[in-house]
Amino acid sequence: MVRSIKLAGFAILLLKPLSSPAENLKPPPSASSERGTTTASLKGGPLRWKNEWTMSPQILRGQPIVRFTEKGSGRYSPFDREVRWNIETIWSAGELFRPLSTERTVTDMAGRPLVKERKSFNFDIGSVDIEREDMGSGSKTRRSLKIPSDTLAADGIAGALRSLPFERSRPVDLHLLSNEPRLYEISFEVRGRERVRVPAGEFECYKVELVPGLGVLNLFRFAIPKAYFWFTVDPPHYWVRYEGLENGRGTPQVVMELTTLERSN
Numbered sequence: 001m002v003r004s005i006k007l008a009g010f011a012i013l014l015l016k017p018l019s020s021p022a023e024n025l026k027p028p029p030s031a032s033s034e035r036g037t038t039t040a041s042l043k044g045g046p047l048r049w050k051n052e053w054t055m056s057p058q059i060l061r062g063q064p065i066v067r068f069t070e071k072g073s074g075r076y077s078p079f080d081r082e083v084r085w086n087i088e089t090i091w092s093a094g095e096l097f098r099p100l101s102t103e104r105t106v107t108d109m110a111g112r113p114l115v116k117e118r119k120s121f122n123f124d125i126g127s128v129d130i131e132r133e134d135m136g137s138g139s140k141t142r143r144s145l146k147i148p149s150d151t152l153a154a155d156g157i158a159g160a161l162r163s164l165p166f167e168r169s170r171p172v173d174l175h176l177l178s179n180e181p182r183l184y185e186i187s188f189e190v191r192g193r194e195r196v197r198v199p200a201g202e203f204e205c206y207k208v209e210l211v212p213g214l215g216v217l218n219l220f221r222f223a224i225p226k227a228y229f230w231f232t233v234d235p236p237h238y239w240v241r242y243e244g245l246e247n248g249r250g251t252p253q254v255v256m257e258l259t260t261l262e263r264s265n
Contacts, residue, residue, distance in 0.1 A: 036261040174186060
């Protein structure tokens with residue numbers, strides 16, 4: 001689910017960075033550890049990749065966190081071959097739900113490393129440090145970006161969005177750090193309820209649209225493919241489906257679906 005939880009950037013790579021008042025999310029409504037699997041297929045086409053994921057509340061250095069893990073394999077943008085990946089993401093789960101760190105390793109199918117990346121968030125000073133090593137080119141980069149207090153990470157986002165105020169009529173405005181990486185202003189708007197069938201079962205769901213922030217690019221917002229998430233109406237509002245761009249500009253439109261789900265205390 002972290003890839004589904006992460007959902008990798010969606011249409012956000014097409015949006016214009018902007019600024020707006022902060023609106024922070026609370027920790028998602030679940031006290032249980034979860035594990036499951038997700039698949040992604042081309043819209044109306046074949047399977048592209050699949051993963052195994054976990055989501056578990058823990059204590060780290062005396063503070064509540066939620067730890068996401070993911071192991072996946074298949075064809076995934078921007079790679080031109082089948083790859084495997086491992087991701088570990090930690091979010092703070094105190095009064096607010098915020099990303100703390102993400103570590104990602106991508107290998108080829110034989111296990112040879114291709115990319116390693118780490119993001120470290122520091123909301124006390126409003127910045128994120130990003131380290132990336134590309135084994136193919138031999139390059140190593142490190143950079144820092146300024147981030148507002150309402151910034152979400154792409155990794156773990158579908159877990160974070162469980163705490164959206166689904167019954168509220170107005171949009172929720174937030175910032176999101178994409179995997180480029182760049183910071184974007186976006187909003188999430190509930191588009192009603194639908195009955196959705198996925199391999200994990202049939203669920204009554206809230207349909208949520210990812211909407212670009214307004215700005216210069218709103219002149220051609222019609223050209224941006226729509227991106228939607230579905231979350232169960234029943235708490236803890238599991239993510240079950242996503243439709244939209246796989247990883248931003250120039251990547252295919254995909255359908256990601258929850259295939260299995262297990263909970264444990």
